[in-house]
Every structure is written in structure tokens, then in C-alpha cells.
Amino acid sequence: MKLKKNIALSDTGFVFDPSTGNSFTVNPIGLEIIGYLKEGRNAEEIKREITARYETDGPGFEKDLADFVNMLQKLKLTDGNGKATD
Amino acid sequence: MKKQAYERPIIQKLNTGLMNKYGTKTEYEPVTHIDGHAVHDLLQAHGSPLFVLSEKTMRQAFRDANRAFKTRYPKVQFAWSYKTNYLSAVCNVYHQEGSWAEVVSGFEYRKALDNKVPGTKIIFNGPAKTGEELELAIRHDSLIHIDHFDELYSLTQLAENMNRRPRVAIRVNMDTGVYPMWDRFGFNYEDGQARDAIHMIVQGDKLELVGLHCHIGTFMLSPSAYGVAAAKLSQLVMEVKKTYGKTLQYIDLGGGFASKNTLKGSYLQGVDACPTIDQYAEPICTAILNAGFTEDELPLLILETGRALIDEAGYLLGTVVSNKRLADGRRATILDFGVNILFTSFWYDHRISPAQPFGQYTEDAVLYGPLCMNIDVVREHITLPPLKKDDRVVVHTVGAYNMTQWMQFITLRPAVVMVGKDQTVSVVRKRETMASIQQEEQVPEHLKHPDL
Numbered sequence: 001m002k003l004k005k006n007i008a009l010s011d012t013g014f015v016f017d018p019s020t021g022n023s024f025t026v027n028p029i030g031l032e033i034i035g036y037l038k039e040g041r042n043a044e045e046i047k048r049e050i051t052a053r054y055e056t057d058g059p060g061f062e063k064d065l066a067d068f069v070n071m072l073q074k075l076k077l078t079d080g081n082g083k084a085t086d
Numbered sequence: 087m088k089k090q091a092y093e094r095p096i097i098q099k100l101n102t103g104l105m106n107k108y109g110t111k112t113e114y115e116p117v118t119h120i121d122g123h124a125v126h127d128l129l130q131a132h133g134s135p136l137f138v139l140s141e142k143t144m145r146q147a148f149r150d151a152n153r154a155f156k157t158r159y160p161k162v163q164f165a166w167s168y169k170t171n172y173l174s175a176v177c178n179v180y181h182q183e184g185s186w187a188e189v190v191s192g193f194e195y196r197k198a199l200d201n202k203v204p205g206t207k208i209i210f211n212g213p214a215k216t217g218e219e220l221e222l223a224i225r226h227d228s229l230i231h232i233d234h235f236d237e238l239y240s241l242t243q244l245a246e247n248m249n250r251r252p253r254v255a256i257r258v259n260m261d262t263g264v265y266p267m268w269d270r271f272g273f274n275y276e277d278g279q280a281r282d283a284i285h286m287i288v289q290g291d292k293l294e295l296v297g298l299h300c301h302i303g304t305f306m307l308s309p310s311a312y313g314v315a316a317a318k319l320s321q322l323v324m325e326v327k328k329t330y331g332k333t334l335q336y337i338d339l340g341g342g343f344a345s346k347n348t349l350k351g352s353y354l355q356g357v358d359a360c361p362t363i364d365q366y367a368e369p370i371c372t373a374i375l376n377a378g379f380t381e382d383e384l385p386l387l388i389l390e391t392g393r394a395l396i397d398e399a400g401y402l403l404g405t406v407v408s409n410k411r412l413a414d415g416r417r418a419t420i421l422d423f424g425v426n427i428l429f430t431s432f433w434y435d436h437r438i439s440p441a442q443p444f445g446q447y448t449e450d451a452v453l454y455g456p457l458c459m460n461i462d463v464v465r466e467h468i469t470l471p472p473l474k475k476d477d478r479v480v481v482h483t484v485g486a487y488n489m490t491q492w493m494q495f496i497t498l499r500p501a502v503v504m505v506g507k508d509q510t511v512s513v514v515r516k517r518e519t520m521a522s523i524q525q526e527e528q529v530p531e532h533l534k535h536p537d538l
Contacts, residue, residue, distance in 0.1 A: 026097045027099060064095060
């Protein structure tokens with residue numbers, strides 16, 4: 001399952017969901033992850049990208065990614081019922 | 087290639103119309119050092135969590151308060167409120183600054199004696215002094231503040247038995263326009279009880295009435311209430327002079343001045359809402375000076391200020407144990423300290439700062455302590471930068487009451503260190519161990535072997 005296709009992202013971390021009218025802010029790492037999700041990348045690919053460039057290890061990031069994706073689902077920014085990183 | 091700093095990904099929904107004009111973000115800079123010592127180093131050396139006291143801040147607060155009153159009134163004496171923080175190192179900082187001791191139990195009384203406070207400079211308050219404790223106070227010629235008629239009778243009897251004339255005051259409760267009115271301690275002003283007690287003392291001629299005491303409440307945000315209390319006690323002092331020809335030596339206005347903490351439910355932050363020490367001093371000193379005393383008759387003004395002198399000097403350092411997500415989507419952060427050692431989190435929304443650099447993004451969170459108890463909530467709502475496991479935090483303004491009201495519950499109590507005026511760090515209370523708790527226990531012989 002993927003991020004909603006019509007989600008609008010700004011370079012400064014502003015997220016807009018036109019289907020609900022809700023707006024969100026994300027920090028730079030969150031923005032990057034949302035960008036990868038929009039491109040259809042899976043969790044493993046995202047982990048590789050982030051851990052290659054940031055000071056975090058694999059298990060630590062996996063936990064944060066799962067939590068972040070869980071929040072995207074709670075905020076209804078994903079399509080369907082599955083995980084955004086399936 | 088050097089990797090970039092990592093911050094946990096966060097997303098926040100934007101709500102319109104909910105912000106107040108002060109915004110929600112309160113922390114702009116990490117608090118990495120306390121009086122020149124790195125938070126990380128202090129925790130490394132003494133374990134987490136850890137209470138840190140700043141001697142410099144304590145002395146400065148005392149000197150500010152002393153100046154505020156002494157520049158307005160000629161005869162002022164502070165008495166350190168032991169129950170606020172009775173670690174001996176703390177008491178002795180205030181004693182060195184000139185404070186007497188104000189105690190409310192035999193335990194505190196003996197602590198003051200152990201701290202080498204002369205008995206004549208100990209004020210003995212409280213509603214439950216035992217006969218043995220009263221005897222001790224009489225022998226040391228302390229100032230005994232009588233709370234109720236039973237105590238007055240007991241003290242009179244003791245004075246007769248011991249052939250001594252104890253120096254006493256009565257505690258007076260009164261309507262100062264602040265509600266709820268504290269009428270459970272002392273004798274009431276308005277219904278005549280206080281005058282009856284004074285009459286009994288003077289006519290009985292076994293006790294030496296030397297002063298009057300009141301303590302109108304705690305964390306009082308209305309300085310004018312102290313003005314009312316000072317005026318009423320001054321009136322009573324003048325009545326005693328007129329009726330019995332007796333000049334009382336002092337008026338003791340107790341404590342209750344607020345610190346800069348933010349009370350739960352308060353719209354404004356404590357630093358904006360709480361009066362300064364000068365704002366308390368002004369109505370008190372003005373009321374006594376305007377009461378009609380001649381210059382020679384002006385009573386000594388005693389203040390039992392505790393919280394306002396030490397709260398800001400205390401910090402609690404701790405560590406993030408874990409992060410989790412609650413069912414409603416809120417972030418929950420579990421810390422290694424809770425209500426067991428931060429008792430005042432029941433009353434205040436304590437300011438809590440991360441101790442490491444952070445970015446500009448924040449998230450709403452609830453902060454829990456480590457206890458397996460639902461009541462263990464340090465902050466119900468707080469906006470903080472994303473914290474991760476093992477991050478350090480600093481809780482501000484915790485010097486008052488936490489190191490006396492803390493509980494040895496579920497876990498052991500931490501060490502307390504004091505950063506001295508010369509910047510040295512001294513342990514003023516050791517971290518508890520299994521042995522320090524177990525040594526008080528005794529197991530009957532037949533229960534020594536559970537035979538599982």
C-alpha cells in the first residue's frame with residue numbers, strides 16, 4: 001500500500017492533503033521519507049538511503065520508520081489498509 | 087564522507103484557531119551545562135536520575151530576598167523552612183547566610199540541633215508536637231508556636247513541671263481575602279479564639295508570650311493578602327500592648343511565597359504569573375510601618391520563606407528510557423524518573439529541556455515516569471523536540487519539597503549533588519542502595535526460608 005497519490009509536498013516540509021483539506025508539517029528526515037514513499041520505494045530501500053547518509057544505525061531507523069508510517073496511517077495519508085511501505 | 091546529524095522523522099497536523107498568542111514552543115536552546123558542569127558528565131559520574139543543587143543560586147536568592155525586605159523594613163529575620171528541603175548541606179547554606187531554623191516536627195528539630203543551630207534560633211511550629219519534643223524545645227529555650235488549646239494546656243503544665251518559662255507565640259489563622267482560607271492551623275482571628283489564647287497565656291503567667299505567627303497559605307499569588315495578614319497581626323500586637331501592657335517582640339508571617347514554577351491549569355507561565363520577592367515585601371512592610379508602632383516598638387519581622395529561596399536552585403537530570411505511540415496517536419516518552427522523586431509534578435507543569443542540541447521541529451508528547459503505575463505522569467502535555475532513547479533531559483525548578491516529599495517506591499532514590507560556590511561538585515546525599523533499605527527490615531525466623 002502506498003502514500004496517497006495526490007498528496008502535495010513543499011521543499012520546506014509543508015504537506016497538504018487535498019482530499020481532506022488537512023495540512024501538516026514534517027521535519028527534513030520525514031520529508032525525505034515521504035518523498036521516497038511517493039516514488040514507491042519500500043522500507044528496505046528507504047533504510048539504505050537514510051543510514052548511508054545520516055548518523056543512525058539500521059535497527060534504530062527501522063523502529064523510527066515503523067512509527068512514522070504508523071502516524072501517516074493515523075493521519076489518513078495512505079491508501080487502503082495495508083502498510084505504506086509494503 | 088561525514089554523515090549528517092539524524093533526527094527522528096516527525097509529522098504534525100496543523101490546527102488553526104487553537105494556538106494562544108504565546109505559541110506552543112517553549113524550548114529554544116538545549117541546557118547542556120549547570121553552573122559550568124556538563125549534564126552528560128554529571129550523569130556519567132553520579133548515575134541517572136540525579137538531583138543537582140546550585141549553591142550560587144541559593145545564596146543569590148537569599149540575598150535578593152534579604153535585600154527586598156531590609157531595604158523596606160529595619161528589623162528582618164529569615165528562618166529556613168526545614169520541610170522545604172532539610173538536606174543538611176542545604177540548611178547550612180541558609181544558616182551561613184544568617185537564617186534561623188523553622189521546624190515542624192521533633193525529627194526536624196533534632197536535625198536543626200545537629201546542624202548546630204542554637205536552640206534560641208529554632209522556631210518550633212506544627213500541630214503535632216509531642217510532650218517529649220516540647221520538653222526538648224523548652225530546655226533549649228526555642229520559640230514555640232502554639233497551634234491549639236490542647237497544646238497550650240500541655241505546655242503550661244510542662245512549664246510548671248520543669249520550672250521554666252518557655253518563650254511562645256500563637257499561630258493565628260485569618261481571612262485575608264484568599265480562598266480557601268487556611269483555618270486548620272492555629273487560632274482564628276475573626277471569631278476571637280486568638281484573643282482567648284493570648285488572654286490565657288498572659289493571665290496564666292507560666293509562658294512568656296513573645297510574638298505572633300501566621301501562615302496564610304502556600305504558593306500564594308496575591309501579595310496583597312500578606313499585607314492584610316501583616317495589618318491584622320500588627321493590630322493584635324497593639325491590642326496586647328494596650329490590654330496587658332506587654333510589648334511583643336516579633337511578627338512571624340510564615341512562608342508561602344511562590345517560585346517561578348507554572349501551576350497546572352495556569353494560562354501564563356510561572357515566570358510571568360508569579361510575583362517577585364519585592365512584590366511580596368512591599369505590602370508586608372508597608373502594613374507594619376503604617377500600623378501605628380513607635381520606632382522603638384517596631385516588631386522584628388520573621389519570614390519562613392522556603393520555596394522561593396530554593397526552587398530555582400534545584401535541577402533534576404534524567405534519561406529517556408523509551409518512546410512509544412499511544413492509541414490516539416500521541417507520542418509518549420518514558421523517563422527514568424517519575425512522581426516517586428518528582429512529587430511536585432502533581433502540582434506543576436515543570437519546564438523540561440533537552441540536554442543535547444536539537445533542530446527546530448517539535449512534537450506534542452506526554453512524559454511518563456518509570457513506575458508501573460498509571461499515576462506516574464511527569465507532564466500530561468508538552469511540546470518538545472524529538473527525543474530518542476538515552477537522550478538526557480533537565481527538569482527545572484525542583485529544589486523545593488522534592489528532596490523531602492520523595493518516595494522510596496518501586497525503585498531507589500537517586501543521589502543529590504551540590505555545585506559549590508567554587509564550582510566543585512559534592513555529593514550531599516548518596517544514591518540509595520538495596521542495603522540502605524533492607525537494613526531497616528527484620529524477618530521473623532519462620533519466614534526466613536520461603537521453601538519454594
